[in-house]
Amino acid sequence: MKKNPVTEYIRAEENQCPTAVWKFSVLDQACFPMIIRGTLVYDVQLDVDTMKAGFKKLLYYYPHLSGRMKDKSGIQFTNDGVPFTVTSEPDLLLKDALKKGQDVDRFSSDIKPSRIRRGIDAPLSVKITKLQDGSVLGIKCSHACMDGDSFYTMLYNWGQICKNENFIEPVLDQSLFHVPMNLSREEVQKAAFNRGWKKVSKLAFLKILPTFMFGIVKERTDAFYFSADGLSQLKRQISTDVSFPCSTHVALSAFLTKMLLKLFNHSEKTTCVQVTVANLRNRLTEIPSTFVGNASSIVATPNFSAGASLEEITGIIHRTLQPLRETSLEELRNIVSLSIQAMKLKLPVLPFDFTEMYSKKPTVFYINNFSKFHIYDLDFGFRKPVSIIPHNLSDQVLIWPAHPAKGGVEVYFSGIPARMIRKMKKDDPWFQEMKQYN
Known part of the structure; x- marks a missing residue:
């Protein structure tokens, strides 16, 4: 039996600069149609309150993830929040969740590039599914905001925050990846x-x-x-x-x-x-x-x-x-x-x-x-x-x-x-x- 999911929009505890914009690089724009999906399976129950508290702090360092697109150039740090869904499947065992042919997408909340582009949706979604003997953490992120390296680094930093441990602050400066347009x-x-x-x-x-x-x-x-x-x-x-x-x-x-x-x-x-x-x-x-x-x-x-x-x-x-x-x-x-x-x-x-x-x-x-x-x-x-x-x-x-x-x-x-x-x-x-x- 699957219990009704509950979704809350999580916002950063502090918004660095509400009018700032994270500008897409040319490479970011090329990746816009794609969505990165992360699916992490645990044999323990994840504490939702701890995860949410850590996530609020995480978004301070990744303000573009809780922002919205106002035009095609990038994402404004509006801090409108990220959908964080919690649901339960108490009849589902961990071993069954990992079976071949399992519908993995059920463990994450869908996000669509078209809705992100129109400023309707956040470029990130989070979902925790509580199983009978474990949990599944599902994350989807617009590839325009992160590649695989920065995606998994972001998740690592979230974990460090939840454990009150240090991490190296991420660098959100797209100007570093600057290529001079010096050729016709x-x-x-x-x-x-x-x-x-x-x-x-x-x-x-x-x-x-x-x-x-x-x-x-x-x-x-x-x-x-x-x-x-x-x-x-x-x-x-x-x-x-x-x-x-x-x-x-x-x-x-x-x-x-x-x-x-x-x-x-x-x-x-x-x-x-x-x-x-x-x-x-x-x-x-x-x-x-x-x-x-x-x-x-x-x-x-x-x-x-x-x-x-x-x-x-x-x-x-x-x-x-x-x-x-x-x-x-x-x-x-x-x-x-x-x-x-x-x-x-x-x-x-x-x-x-x-x-x-x-x-x-x-x-x-x-x-x-x-x-x-x-x-x-x-x-x-x-x-x-x-x-x-x-x-x-x-x-x-x-x-x-x-x-x-x-x-x-x-x-x-x-x-x-x-x-x-x-x-x-x-x-x-x-x-x-x-x-x-x-």
């Missing part, structure tokens, strides 16, 4: 083409429209588990055959790329690209670790053939990500600057052919790695979560931290790969190869 439209397009970037036509968008319309892009597999020992084994195996120190991320990315090539049975001469999402915090000196907003970039490899060996793919990814490890980071800065200027000018150019992620046999493999996020440290003073269900953004390949007691990572495939994997027989050799490092 023609110059940006020429620079992009000189780098081998692709122009995405309107016709190409129409071809992939059904993938979005029919929800294929939201389909996701169950987790493929890679143990800590398995990851070390994979890294050692590859490192013995290459002439450079191979990171775990590069080794796993190469392996997953190779497995996707096998999944779609590409011919050896098929041209492919691997794409990595890179966090810019502490990589670009002007973007601190506490920066709130969107601060990431995509880094694409040069074209390579589907017939490339695992070691060859590893080398290609390693060399592509080399700018992220250099102290000057000028190459990364150039990539980011060109991307932002192209977005600002609404030029349909990208470092890779975006539509090839959604073709029947994808040749672009997009990997987003969350394994470095300490999401299992989200403790509000009661106990750490027993499970954190991954967000539902359409990352083609998502690398997610497994529970610390287990170690290692979980890998999820979404979109076309997910649909392909679900159609395969469970005794297919592909599954055995995927599971060799668990």
